[in-house]
Amino acid sequence: MKNFTKYSKGYYMPPKPDMSWMYKEHPEKAPKWCSVDLRDGNQALIIPMSLDEKIEFFKMLVEVGFKEIEVGFPAASETEYTFLRKLVEDNLIPDDVTVQVLTQAREHIIKKTFEALEGVKNAIVHVYNSTSVAQRQQVFRMSKEEIKQIAVDGAKLLKKLTEEAGADYRFEYSPESFTGTEPEYALEVCNAVLDVWQPTPDHKAIINIPVTVEMSMPHVYAMQVAYISQNLKYRDAVELSLHPHNDRGCGVADTELGLLAGADRVEGTLFGNGERTGNVDIVTLAMNMFVLGVDPELDFTDMPKLVDLYEKVTRMQVPPRQPYAGALVFAAFSGSHQDAIAKGMKWRDEKDPDHWTTPYLPIDPHDVGREYDGDVIRINSQSGKGGVAFIMEQKYGITMPKKMREDFGYCVKSVSDHKHKELMPDEIYQIFHDNYVNVETPYKLIDFTLRKDVDGSRAGVVDLEIDGKLVTFTARGNGRLDAVSNAIHENTDVQYTDLTYSEHALEIGANSRAMAYIGITGTDGKITWGAGMDTDIITASIMALFSAINRMKAGK
Numbered sequence: 001m002k003n004f005t006k007y008s009k010g011y012y013m014p015p016k017p018d019m020s021w022m023y024k025e026h027p028e029k030a031p032k033w034c035s036v037d038l039r040d041g042n043q044a045l046i047i048p049m050s051l052d053e054k055i056e057f058f059k060m061l062v063e064v065g066f067k068e069i070e071v072g073f074p075a076a077s078e079t080e081y082t083f084l085r086k087l088v089e090d091n092l093i094p095d096d097v098t099v100q101v102l103t104q105a106r107e108h109i110i111k112k113t114f115e116a117l118e119g120v121k122n123a124i125v126h127v128y129n130s131t132s133v134a135q136r137q138q139v140f141r142m143s144k145e146e147i148k149q150i151a152v153d154g155a156k157l158l159k160k161l162t163e164e165a166g167a168d169y170r171f172e173y174s175p176e177s178f179t180g181t182e183p184e185y186a187l188e189v190c191n192a193v194l195d196v197w198q199p200t201p202d203h204k205a206i207i208n209i210p211v212t213v214e215m216s217m218p219h220v221y222a223m224q225v226a227y228i229s230q231n232l233k234y235r236d237a238v239e240l241s242l243h244p245h246n247d248r249g250c251g252v253a254d255t256e257l258g259l260l261a262g263a264d265r266v267e268g269t270l271f272g273n274g275e276r277t278g279n280v281d282i283v284t285l286a287m288n289m290f291v292l293g294v295d296p297e298l299d300f301t302d303m304p305k306l307v308d309l310y311e312k313v314t315r316m317q318v319p320p321r322q323p324y325a326g327a328l329v330f331a332a333f334s335g336s337h338q339d340a341i342a343k344g345m346k347w348r349d350e351k352d353p354d355h356w357t358t359p360y361l362p363i364d365p366h367d368v369g370r371e372y373d374g375d376v377i378r379i380n381s382q383s384g385k386g387g388v389a390f391i392m393e394q395k396y397g398i399t400m401p402k403k404m405r406e407d408f409g410y411c412v413k414s415v416s417d418h419k420h421k422e423l424m425p426d427e428i429y430q431i432f433h434d435n436y437v438n439v440e441t442p443y444k445l446i447d448f449t450l451r452k453d454v455d456g457s458r459a460g461v462v463d464l465e466i467d468g469k470l471v472t473f474t475a476r477g478n479g480r481l482d483a484v485s486n487a488i489h490e491n492t493d494v495q496y497t498d499l500t501y502s503e504h505a506l507e508i509g510a511n512s513r514a515m516a517y518i519g520i521t522g523t524d525g526k527i528t529w530g531a532g533m534d535t536d537i538i539t540a541s542i543m544a545l546f547s548a549i550n551r552m553k554a555g556k
Contacts, residue, residue, distance in 0.1 A: 105154025338387025
């Protein structure tokens with residue numbers, strides 16, 4: 001690309017750059033969160049939300065725990081005006097929730113906004129005007145003083161109308177296009193607005209520092225925030241707010257560094273929906289804090305429900321790899337990853353259940369309403385024995401011997417590779433059942449009768465069907481399984497050594513089933529595995545033996 005030379009630096013460094021904030025590891029507490037989904041997010045939708053959809057979304061935001069929610073630009077649209085009035089008249093705004101409305105610093109728009117607020121108990125009136133060099137020169141063609149006067153006049157009108165209404169509204173000011181504004185000039189405008197409002201620690205004003213368009217790397221934005229934070233008048237009476245967009249894909253980084261640099265509040269949207277490349281994603285921000293052991297003070301314990309509602313009312317899709325919320329964010333297909341996850345979970349259960357350090361999983365999927373067997377371990381041709389074994393144990397209680405897991409893992413990989421698709425747990429179980437459990441061809445167990453002799457050995461008969469013919473063999477051995485095995489050796493051409501055996505119960509109770517696994521080594525040195533399932537553990541073990549024999553005869 002040869003046109004890069006036309007892009008000059010559009011941002012401005014603060015006069016006194018400070019990076020002392022970078023020594024902090026993470027924010028010590030959650031910021032105040034303000035959802036702007038219903039305004040900034042809604043105006044970015046191809047099909048804006050209907051009134052009913054907005055109400056449903058508002059209720060969900062309250063349920064998640066947002067205490068400040070921007071409900072729209074009531075002077076700009078009849079729909080947004082009606083929505084706010086609906087919230088007021090139907091008493092849908094909880095007493096502990098503050099609604100925020102946006103207005104340009106223009107008299108008729110501000111007055112229309114106050115009409116919409118009639119009857120609102122707790123409100124933030126957010127006024128803005130653009131201060132950037134590009135906007136001053138190209139759009140408004142005004143001087144710095146003229147632009148500052150617009151902000152001051154808007155601030156005065158907000159104060160006047162609030163007093164006339166006898167209300168107790170809070171005020172917010174944004175120097176829009178801050179990232180393209182000289183920081184010292186933005187500071188001058190913000191301080192002029194604060195001089196009008198005269199905020200106090202008991203009645204704070206909000207100064208919002210928007211990344212209207214991302215123009216710099218995140219550390220530069222953080223230095224700009226630090227400069228504003230350190231030089232604002234009435235600092236103990238001001239909440240310094242951030243409103244990042246995501247043009248460079250750094251919205252989350254901008255915000256996290258901005259919080260370290262002194263910000264107190266964040267405006268953003270769920271999953272980052274917003275103009276152009278979007279707003280900052282509050283879900284990611286909050287969950288990033290959660291991972292660092294900081295309470296985000298928002299509830300995302302049922303992420304699938306949140307995603308479903310969001311996708312329904314916005315007609316947007318949460319990408320499958322979206323952090324924390326996407327359908328595949330916890331999914332491990334790689335065999336080595338699956339093996340490490342399975343072992344890590346087992347280690348945690350046994351050694352340290354109070355802490356989460358599982359390899360490849362930054363958080364416990366259960367904390368956001370996801371399941372281990374369906375969301376974490378996913379099986380395709382890239383998967384290994386560890387993941388397949390994990391699915392079988394977690395979902396079906398089947399715990400195969402270690403060597404058998406490897407054999408079954410290759411069997412599953414072969415099926416997935418052949419079908420060229422991911423396999424669901426029930427498909428994996430069916431592969432196991434069809435290929436390993438109670439295999440009856442060519443040697444089918446009909447019955448067996450074995451008594452215990454005085455020397456402790458077992459003796460009796462085994463009834464079989466071999467290639468459709470019924471036969472009865474005499475059996476004797478140290479135990480029942482050994483006796484049946486000896487009968488096979490003595491009466492057929494089937495030869496094997498090193499019989500490996502394990503068993504476990506599948507359920508507990510009167511009708512419980514038992515699972516047995518047997519591996520036999522053929523004359524070629526290859527181990528063949530079989531499994532038996534029955535309500536009687538002895539029958540299950542003998543059926544497992546015949547499954548292994550039949551699989552060996554079939555060359556499996």
